[in-house]
Amino acid sequence: KASQEAQRRGWHLYLVGGAVRDLLLAKAVTRTLLIKDIDLVVDGFHKAADVGAGVELAKALQQIYTTARLEVHGAFQTAALLWHKDPELDSLWVDIATSRTEFYPYPAANPEVEASSIRQDLYRRDFTINAMALRLTSPNSGELLDFFGGLHDLEAKQIRVLHANSFIEDPTRIYRGVRFAVRLGFHLEPQTEEYIRYAIDSGVYDRTARENGRAPALQTRLKAELKHILEAPYWKSALQLLGDLGALKCIHHTLSLDENLLRQLRLLERCLRRYDPQGTLIHWQMRLEALIACLASEYRGEVAKNLQLPDDSIHRLENLAKARENVEKISVLPENGKAEISPSQVVQLLRQYDLPMLILVAVQSSRTIRQKIWKYLTVWSQVQPILNGNDLKKLGYKPGPHFRQMLDDLLAATLDGKICDRFEAEKFLID
Ligand code: CTP
Secondary structure (H helix, E strand, O other): OHHHHHHOOEEEEEEEEEHHHHHHHHHHHOOOOOOOOOEEEEEEEOHHHHHHHHOOOOOOOOHHHOOEEEEOOOOOOEEEEOOOOOOOOEEEEEEEEEEEOOOOOOOOOOOOHHHHHHHHHHHHOOOOHOOEEEEOOOOOOOOOEEEOOOHHHHHEEEEEEEOOHHHHOOOOHHHHHHHHHHHHOOOEEEHHHHHHHHHHHHHHHHHHHOOOOOOOHHHHHHHHHHHHHHHHOOHHHHHHHHHHHHHHOOOOOOOOOOOOHHHHHHHHHHHHHHHHHOOOOOOEEEHHHHHHHHHOHHHHHHHHHOOOHHHHHHHHHHHHHHHHHHHHHOOOOOOOOOOOOHHHHHHHHOOOHHHHHHHHHHHHHHHHHHHHHHHHHOHHHHHOOOOOHHHHHOOOOOOHHHHHHHHHHHHHHOOOOOOOOOHHHHHHHOO
Protein backbone atom coordinates (compact mmCIF):
# COMPACT_ATOMS: atom_id res chain seq x y z
CA LYS A 1 0.00 0.00 0.00
CA ALA A 2 2.79 2.39 0.92
CA SER A 3 4.50 1.88 -2.41
CA GLN A 4 1.21 2.25 -4.30
CA GLU A 5 0.47 5.52 -2.53
CA ALA A 6 3.99 6.79 -3.24
CA GLN A 7 3.87 5.64 -6.84
CA ARG A 8 0.53 7.36 -7.38
CA ARG A 9 2.17 10.63 -6.37
CA GLY A 10 5.16 10.02 -8.61
CA TRP A 11 7.54 9.44 -5.72
CA HIS A 12 10.05 6.72 -5.00
CA LEU A 13 9.86 4.75 -1.82
CA TYR A 14 12.68 2.83 -0.16
CA LEU A 15 13.01 0.50 2.76
CA VAL A 16 16.23 1.52 4.51
CA GLY A 17 18.39 0.89 7.54
CA GLY A 18 18.17 -2.00 9.99
CA ALA A 19 15.24 -3.76 8.29
CA VAL A 20 17.23 -4.17 5.05
CA ARG A 21 20.23 -5.44 7.00
CA ASP A 22 18.10 -7.92 8.93
CA LEU A 23 16.26 -9.09 5.80
CA LEU A 24 19.55 -9.82 4.06
CA LEU A 25 20.93 -11.55 7.13
CA ALA A 26 17.80 -13.66 7.53
CA LYS A 27 17.97 -14.61 3.86
CA ALA A 28 21.60 -15.65 4.24
CA VAL A 29 20.77 -18.08 7.02
CA THR A 30 17.25 -18.90 5.78
CA ARG A 31 15.75 -17.71 9.00
CA THR A 32 12.27 -16.30 9.51
CA LEU A 33 12.29 -12.76 10.66
CA LEU A 34 9.98 -10.58 12.68
CA ILE A 35 10.58 -6.95 11.87
CA LYS A 36 9.00 -4.53 14.32
CA ASP A 37 10.76 -1.42 13.21
CA ILE A 38 10.50 -0.28 9.61
CA ASP A 39 12.23 2.78 8.18
CA LEU A 40 10.94 4.11 4.88
CA VAL A 41 12.35 6.99 2.88
CA VAL A 42 10.42 8.89 0.22
CA ASP A 43 12.45 10.38 -2.55
CA GLY A 44 12.31 11.54 -6.14
CA PHE A 45 9.86 14.41 -5.92
CA HIS A 46 10.28 17.57 -7.92
CA LYS A 47 8.19 20.28 -6.31
CA ALA A 48 9.26 22.30 -3.30
CA ALA A 49 5.89 21.54 -1.72
CA ASP A 50 6.79 17.86 -1.65
CA VAL A 51 9.43 18.23 1.07
CA GLY A 52 6.67 17.06 3.40
CA ALA A 53 6.25 13.89 1.31
CA GLY A 54 7.00 11.53 4.21
CA VAL A 55 4.32 13.12 6.33
CA GLU A 56 1.81 13.17 3.47
CA LEU A 57 2.41 9.50 2.76
CA ALA A 58 2.01 8.61 6.43
CA LYS A 59 -1.28 10.51 6.55
CA ALA A 60 -2.52 8.72 3.44
CA LEU A 61 -1.62 5.35 4.96
CA GLN A 62 -3.34 6.21 8.19
CA GLN A 63 -6.55 6.74 6.21
CA ILE A 64 -6.19 3.16 5.02
CA TYR A 65 -4.94 1.59 8.25
CA THR A 66 -7.18 3.33 10.70
CA THR A 67 -5.95 1.31 13.70
CA ALA A 68 -2.52 2.88 13.34
CA ARG A 69 -1.60 5.92 15.39
CA LEU A 70 0.06 8.76 13.54
CA GLU A 71 2.89 10.81 14.97
CA VAL A 72 4.47 13.71 13.13
CA HIS A 73 7.95 14.83 14.12
CA GLY A 74 9.44 18.15 13.23
CA ALA A 75 7.95 20.60 10.81
CA PHE A 76 8.09 18.46 7.69
CA GLN A 77 10.57 15.71 7.73
CA THR A 78 9.31 12.58 9.43
CA ALA A 79 6.21 10.80 10.56
CA ALA A 80 5.58 7.50 12.24
CA LEU A 81 2.72 5.03 12.16
CA LEU A 82 2.34 2.84 15.22
CA TRP A 83 0.42 -0.32 15.68
CA HIS A 84 0.57 -0.94 19.36
CA LYS A 85 -1.61 -3.83 20.47
CA ASP A 86 0.77 -5.70 22.70
CA PRO A 87 4.05 -3.96 23.45
CA GLU A 88 5.98 -7.20 23.27
CA LEU A 89 4.29 -9.17 20.54
CA ASP A 90 2.20 -7.13 18.26
CA SER A 91 3.74 -3.73 17.99
CA LEU A 92 4.91 -2.35 14.70
CA TRP A 93 6.59 0.97 14.18
CA VAL A 94 6.89 2.46 10.71
CA ASP A 95 8.97 5.61 10.34
CA ILE A 96 8.50 7.52 7.11
CA ALA A 97 11.08 10.17 6.30
CA THR A 98 11.61 12.43 3.39
CA SER A 99 14.98 11.91 1.80
CA ARG A 100 17.38 14.10 3.72
CA THR A 101 18.79 16.09 0.90
CA GLU A 102 17.91 19.59 0.03
CA PHE A 103 15.16 19.98 -2.48
CA TYR A 104 16.79 20.09 -5.88
CA PRO A 105 15.52 22.65 -8.28
CA TYR A 106 15.61 20.58 -11.44
CA PRO A 107 12.34 20.68 -13.31
CA ALA A 108 12.59 17.22 -14.79
CA ALA A 109 13.10 13.83 -13.34
CA ASN A 110 16.72 12.91 -13.61
CA PRO A 111 17.59 9.40 -12.51
CA GLU A 112 21.11 10.41 -11.54
CA VAL A 113 19.85 13.20 -9.37
CA GLU A 114 17.31 10.87 -7.78
CA ALA A 115 19.98 8.28 -7.15
CA SER A 116 22.23 10.87 -5.65
CA SER A 117 19.49 12.01 -3.32
CA ILE A 118 18.86 8.60 -1.77
CA ARG A 119 22.61 8.01 -1.92
CA GLN A 120 23.23 11.09 0.16
CA ASP A 121 20.54 10.05 2.62
CA LEU A 122 22.26 6.70 3.01
CA TYR A 123 25.70 8.27 3.24
CA ARG A 124 24.65 10.11 6.38
CA ARG A 125 24.05 6.84 8.17
CA ASP A 126 26.30 5.03 10.61
CA PHE A 127 27.60 1.78 9.09
CA THR A 128 27.67 0.25 5.63
CA ILE A 129 25.44 -2.61 6.74
CA ASN A 130 22.82 -0.04 7.81
CA ALA A 131 23.19 2.09 4.71
CA MET A 132 21.48 -0.03 2.09
CA ALA A 133 18.06 0.58 0.59
CA LEU A 134 15.50 -1.66 -1.04
CA ARG A 135 13.44 0.06 -3.71
CA LEU A 136 9.72 -0.52 -3.17
CA THR A 137 8.37 1.41 -6.16
CA SER A 138 8.59 0.73 -9.90
CA PRO A 139 10.57 0.71 -12.04
CA ASN A 140 13.02 -1.77 -10.61
CA SER A 141 11.09 -2.44 -7.47
CA GLY A 142 12.95 -4.97 -5.32
CA GLU A 143 16.31 -3.57 -6.38
CA LEU A 144 18.94 -3.33 -3.66
CA LEU A 145 20.77 -0.02 -3.54
CA ASP A 146 24.14 -0.68 -2.01
CA PHE A 147 26.47 2.21 -2.73
CA PHE A 148 28.98 1.57 0.02
CA GLY A 149 29.62 -2.15 0.07
CA GLY A 150 27.12 -3.09 2.78
CA LEU A 151 26.43 -6.50 1.28
CA HIS A 152 30.12 -7.25 1.12
CA ASP A 153 30.50 -6.26 4.76
CA LEU A 154 27.56 -8.41 5.78
CA GLU A 155 29.27 -11.35 4.14
CA ALA A 156 32.64 -10.43 5.64
CA LYS A 157 30.90 -10.01 9.00
CA GLN A 158 32.34 -6.61 9.60
CA ILE A 159 31.14 -3.31 10.97
CA ARG A 160 32.50 -0.58 8.76
CA VAL A 161 31.84 3.09 9.16
CA LEU A 162 31.02 5.25 6.17
CA HIS A 163 33.34 8.15 6.77
CA ALA A 164 36.21 9.15 9.03
CA ASN A 165 34.27 11.81 10.94
CA SER A 166 31.30 9.68 11.82
CA PHE A 167 32.26 9.07 15.46
CA ILE A 168 33.32 12.65 16.00
CA GLU A 169 29.95 13.83 14.73
CA ASP A 170 28.03 11.30 16.79
CA PRO A 171 29.97 9.54 19.57
CA THR A 172 26.99 7.31 20.36
CA ARG A 173 27.81 5.51 17.12
CA ILE A 174 30.76 3.98 18.97
CA TYR A 175 28.23 2.26 21.21
CA ARG A 176 26.06 1.30 18.24
CA GLY A 177 29.05 -0.18 16.42
CA VAL A 178 29.94 -2.27 19.44
CA ARG A 179 26.33 -3.34 19.90
CA PHE A 180 26.01 -4.52 16.29
CA ALA A 181 29.40 -6.24 16.39
CA VAL A 182 28.57 -8.24 19.51
CA ARG A 183 24.94 -8.88 18.64
CA LEU A 184 25.65 -10.13 15.13
CA GLY A 185 28.93 -11.86 15.95
CA PHE A 186 30.78 -9.43 13.61
CA HIS A 187 34.10 -7.68 14.11
CA LEU A 188 34.97 -4.01 13.86
CA GLU A 189 36.75 -3.43 10.58
CA PRO A 190 40.33 -2.33 11.49
CA GLN A 191 40.08 1.15 9.96
CA THR A 192 36.75 1.68 11.77
CA GLU A 193 38.33 0.63 15.04
CA GLU A 194 41.10 3.13 14.40
CA TYR A 195 38.53 5.89 13.84
CA ILE A 196 36.88 4.95 17.12
CA ARG A 197 40.17 5.07 19.00
CA TYR A 198 41.06 8.33 17.30
CA ALA A 199 37.69 9.86 18.26
CA ILE A 200 38.16 8.81 21.87
CA ASP A 201 41.82 9.95 22.00
CA SER A 202 40.81 13.29 20.58
CA GLY A 203 38.42 13.77 23.51
CA VAL A 204 35.08 13.21 21.81
CA TYR A 205 33.68 12.37 25.26
CA ASP A 206 34.37 15.97 26.31
CA ARG A 207 31.77 16.99 23.81
CA THR A 208 29.29 14.55 25.32
CA ALA A 209 29.98 16.12 28.70
CA ARG A 210 30.01 19.71 27.45
CA GLU A 211 26.67 19.37 25.74
CA ASN A 212 25.01 18.03 28.84
CA GLY A 213 23.57 21.26 30.11
CA ARG A 214 22.36 22.95 27.00
CA ALA A 215 21.95 20.20 24.41
CA PRO A 216 21.07 17.00 26.16
CA ALA A 217 20.19 15.20 22.90
CA LEU A 218 23.51 13.40 22.82
CA GLN A 219 23.05 12.20 26.38
CA THR A 220 19.53 11.01 25.57
CA ARG A 221 20.93 8.94 22.73
CA LEU A 222 23.79 7.68 24.89
CA LYS A 223 21.33 6.57 27.54
CA ALA A 224 19.20 4.82 24.89
CA GLU A 225 22.29 2.99 23.64
CA LEU A 226 23.32 2.04 27.18
CA LYS A 227 19.84 0.68 27.80
CA HIS A 228 19.93 -1.28 24.55
CA ILE A 229 23.27 -2.80 25.50
CA LEU A 230 22.73 -3.37 29.21
CA GLU A 231 19.42 -5.15 28.78
CA ALA A 232 20.65 -7.44 26.03
CA PRO A 233 21.82 -10.98 26.78
CA TYR A 234 25.21 -10.04 25.32
CA TRP A 235 25.75 -7.05 27.61
CA LYS A 236 28.93 -8.41 29.21
CA SER A 237 30.76 -8.92 25.92
CA ALA A 238 29.60 -5.53 24.70
CA LEU A 239 30.83 -3.83 27.85
CA GLN A 240 34.13 -5.65 27.57
CA LEU A 241 34.59 -4.38 24.02
CA LEU A 242 33.55 -0.84 25.01
CA GLY A 243 36.07 -1.06 27.85
CA ASP A 244 38.82 -2.30 25.52
CA LEU A 245 38.17 0.64 23.22
CA GLY A 246 38.22 3.09 26.15
CA ALA A 247 34.67 4.09 25.21
CA LEU A 248 33.36 4.13 28.78
CA LYS A 249 34.94 7.57 28.90
CA CYS A 250 31.82 8.78 27.07
CA ILE A 251 29.92 8.14 30.32
CA HIS A 252 32.58 9.93 32.35
CA HIS A 253 36.18 10.70 31.45
CA THR A 254 37.46 8.81 34.50
CA LEU A 255 35.51 5.61 33.85
CA SER A 256 37.41 2.57 32.64
CA LEU A 257 36.81 -1.15 32.73
CA ASP A 258 39.28 -2.29 35.38
CA GLU A 259 39.36 -5.36 37.61
CA ASN A 260 37.43 -3.57 40.33
CA LEU A 261 34.55 -2.67 38.02
CA LEU A 262 34.40 -6.17 36.59
CA ARG A 263 34.33 -7.66 40.09
CA GLN A 264 31.52 -5.33 41.14
CA LEU A 265 29.49 -6.21 38.07
CA ARG A 266 29.90 -9.91 38.83
CA LEU A 267 28.76 -9.30 42.39
CA LEU A 268 25.82 -7.27 41.13
CA GLU A 269 24.61 -10.16 38.99
CA ARG A 270 24.88 -12.47 41.98
CA CYS A 271 22.93 -10.00 44.12
CA LEU A 272 20.23 -9.58 41.47
CA ARG A 273 19.81 -13.34 41.18
CA ARG A 274 19.58 -13.70 44.96
CA TYR A 275 17.65 -10.66 46.05
CA ASP A 276 15.48 -10.11 43.01
CA PRO A 277 14.62 -13.53 41.62
CA GLN A 278 11.25 -12.24 40.35
CA GLY A 279 12.97 -9.51 38.34
CA THR A 280 11.06 -6.64 39.91
CA LEU A 281 14.01 -4.29 39.62
CA ILE A 282 15.09 -2.83 36.30
CA HIS A 283 18.25 -4.83 35.75
CA TRP A 284 19.76 -2.74 32.95
CA GLN A 285 19.39 0.33 35.11
CA MET A 286 20.97 -1.40 38.09
CA ARG A 287 23.94 -2.28 35.85
CA LEU A 288 24.21 1.33 34.78
CA GLU A 289 24.00 2.47 38.40
CA ALA A 290 26.77 0.01 39.31
CA LEU A 291 28.94 1.50 36.55
CA ILE A 292 28.28 5.02 37.79
CA ALA A 293 28.82 3.90 41.39
CA CYS A 294 32.40 3.04 40.45
CA LEU A 295 33.13 6.73 39.88
CA ALA A 296 34.43 8.96 42.65
CA SER A 297 31.46 9.97 44.78
CA GLU A 298 31.48 13.62 43.71
CA TYR A 299 30.80 12.70 40.06
CA ARG A 300 28.01 10.16 40.53
CA GLY A 301 25.00 12.43 40.92
CA GLU A 302 26.06 14.66 38.05
CA VAL A 303 26.55 11.75 35.66
CA ALA A 304 23.19 10.23 36.66
CA LYS A 305 21.50 13.60 36.10
CA ASN A 306 23.15 14.09 32.73
CA LEU A 307 21.96 10.69 31.61
CA GLN A 308 18.49 11.66 32.76
CA LEU A 309 18.10 8.70 35.07
CA PRO A 310 14.95 8.71 37.22
CA ASP A 311 14.97 10.78 40.41
CA ASP A 312 15.22 7.79 42.77
CA SER A 313 18.23 6.58 40.86
CA ILE A 314 19.95 9.98 41.01
CA HIS A 315 19.17 10.20 44.71
CA ARG A 316 20.63 6.74 45.32
CA LEU A 317 23.86 7.56 43.55
CA GLU A 318 24.17 10.90 45.31
CA ASN A 319 23.70 9.25 48.69
CA LEU A 320 25.60 6.04 48.12
CA ALA A 321 28.79 7.21 49.84
CA LYS A 322 26.90 8.22 52.98
CA ALA A 323 24.91 5.00 52.97
CA ARG A 324 28.09 2.95 52.65
CA GLU A 325 29.69 4.76 55.54
CA ASN A 326 26.61 4.15 57.63
CA VAL A 327 26.27 0.51 56.69
CA GLU A 328 29.97 -0.03 57.53
CA LYS A 329 28.88 0.12 61.17
CA ILE A 330 27.31 -3.32 60.92
CA SER A 331 30.70 -4.89 60.44
CA VAL A 332 32.00 -3.77 63.85
CA LEU A 333 33.55 -6.82 65.40
CA PRO A 334 33.36 -7.58 69.12
CA GLU A 335 36.35 -6.04 70.84
CA ASN A 336 37.29 -4.56 74.23
CA GLY A 337 34.45 -6.42 75.81
CA LYS A 338 31.88 -4.81 73.42
CA ALA A 339 29.30 -7.15 71.90
CA GLU A 340 28.93 -7.69 68.15
CA ILE A 341 26.20 -5.52 66.65
CA SER A 342 22.85 -7.23 67.25
CA PRO A 343 20.30 -8.24 64.59
CA SER A 344 17.90 -5.57 65.82
CA GLN A 345 20.61 -2.93 65.42
CA VAL A 346 21.27 -4.20 61.90
CA VAL A 347 17.57 -3.91 61.09
CA GLN A 348 17.45 -0.45 62.62
CA LEU A 349 20.34 0.64 60.43
CA LEU A 350 19.33 -0.98 57.15
CA ARG A 351 15.61 -0.43 57.04
CA GLN A 352 15.97 3.16 55.91
CA TYR A 353 17.37 1.94 52.55
CA ASP A 354 15.52 0.46 49.60
CA LEU A 355 16.55 -2.77 47.91
CA PRO A 356 18.48 -1.16 45.02
CA MET A 357 20.49 0.95 47.49
CA LEU A 358 21.32 -2.10 49.60
CA ILE A 359 22.40 -3.95 46.47
CA LEU A 360 24.69 -1.09 45.42
CA VAL A 361 26.16 -0.98 48.92
CA ALA A 362 26.58 -4.77 49.04
CA VAL A 363 28.39 -4.75 45.71
CA GLN A 364 30.95 -2.27 47.05
CA SER A 365 31.35 -3.78 50.52
CA SER A 366 33.33 -6.50 52.24
CA ARG A 367 32.14 -10.06 52.49
CA THR A 368 31.13 -9.65 56.16
CA ILE A 369 28.83 -6.77 55.27
CA ARG A 370 27.38 -8.55 52.28
CA GLN A 371 26.52 -11.52 54.45
CA LYS A 372 24.77 -9.29 56.98
CA ILE A 373 22.81 -7.54 54.23
CA TRP A 374 21.84 -10.94 52.86
CA LYS A 375 20.66 -12.07 56.30
CA TYR A 376 18.74 -8.82 56.71
CA LEU A 377 17.01 -9.13 53.34
CA THR A 378 16.15 -12.80 53.58
CA VAL A 379 15.44 -13.28 57.31
CA TRP A 380 15.55 -10.30 59.63
CA SER A 381 13.52 -7.90 57.52
CA GLN A 382 10.67 -10.47 57.40
CA VAL A 383 10.42 -10.89 61.18
CA GLN A 384 7.20 -9.47 62.69
CA PRO A 385 6.67 -8.56 66.37
CA ILE A 386 4.98 -11.43 68.25
CA LEU A 387 2.13 -9.14 69.33
CA ASN A 388 0.32 -6.54 67.26
CA GLY A 389 -1.63 -3.40 68.20
CA ASN A 390 -4.87 -5.34 68.74
CA ASP A 391 -3.10 -7.74 71.11
CA LEU A 392 -1.82 -4.77 73.10
CA LYS A 393 -5.37 -3.40 73.37
CA LYS A 394 -6.67 -6.80 74.49
CA LEU A 395 -3.97 -6.88 77.13
CA GLY A 396 -5.41 -3.63 78.50
CA TYR A 397 -2.87 -1.14 77.17
CA LYS A 398 -4.38 2.20 76.19
CA PRO A 399 -3.81 2.94 72.46
CA GLY A 400 -1.57 5.90 71.66
CA PRO A 401 1.69 6.91 70.06
CA HIS A 402 3.59 4.81 72.61
CA PHE A 403 2.25 1.67 70.82
CA ARG A 404 4.83 2.23 68.06
CA GLN A 405 7.65 2.18 70.59
CA MET A 406 6.24 -0.89 72.34
CA LEU A 407 5.94 -2.76 69.05
CA ASP A 408 9.45 -1.69 68.04
CA ASP A 409 10.81 -2.91 71.37
CA LEU A 410 8.99 -6.20 70.93
CA LEU A 411 10.39 -6.59 67.43
CA ALA A 412 13.93 -5.85 68.62
CA ALA A 413 13.61 -8.38 71.44
CA THR A 414 12.28 -10.99 68.99
CA LEU A 415 15.09 -10.33 66.53
CA ASP A 416 17.71 -10.59 69.27
CA GLY A 417 16.24 -13.90 70.51
CA LYS A 418 15.17 -12.48 73.90
CA ILE A 419 11.56 -13.55 73.41
CA CYS A 420 10.13 -16.30 71.29
CA ASP A 421 6.45 -16.70 72.24
CA ARG A 422 3.42 -14.70 73.45
CA PHE A 423 4.03 -15.56 77.07
CA GLU A 424 7.55 -14.19 76.96
CA ALA A 425 6.31 -11.19 75.00
CA GLU A 426 3.70 -10.30 77.63
CA LYS A 427 6.26 -10.73 80.40
CA PHE A 428 8.69 -8.55 78.44
CA LEU A 429 6.08 -5.77 78.29
CA ILE A 430 5.39 -5.95 82.03
CA ASP A 431 9.14 -5.86 82.80
N1 CTP B 1 21.26 5.66 12.30
C1 CTP B 1 22.46 6.33 12.13
N2 CTP B 1 23.10 6.86 13.21
C2 CTP B 1 22.59 6.73 14.46
C3 CTP B 1 21.37 6.07 14.64
C4 CTP B 1 20.72 5.53 13.54
O1 CTP B 1 22.94 6.45 11.01
N3 CTP B 1 23.24 7.27 15.50
C5 CTP B 1 20.57 5.12 11.10
C6 CTP B 1 21.05 3.75 10.66
O2 CTP B 1 20.98 3.68 9.26
C7 CTP B 1 20.03 2.80 11.26
C8 CTP B 1 18.75 3.64 11.13
O3 CTP B 1 19.17 4.98 11.34
O4 CTP B 1 19.94 1.60 10.56
C9 CTP B 1 17.67 3.26 12.13
O5 CTP B 1 18.17 3.40 13.44
P1 CTP B 1 17.73 2.42 14.60
O6 CTP B 1 16.30 2.07 14.46
O7 CTP B 1 18.22 3.01 15.88
O8 CTP B 1 18.67 1.16 14.36
P2 CTP B 1 18.53 -0.16 13.54
O9 CTP B 1 19.65 -0.19 12.55
O10 CTP B 1 17.17 -0.35 13.01
O11 CTP B 1 18.92 -1.21 14.65
P3 CTP B 1 18.07 -2.12 15.61
O12 CTP B 1 17.88 -3.37 14.85
O13 CTP B 1 18.95 -2.29 16.79
O14 CTP B 1 16.82 -1.36 15.92
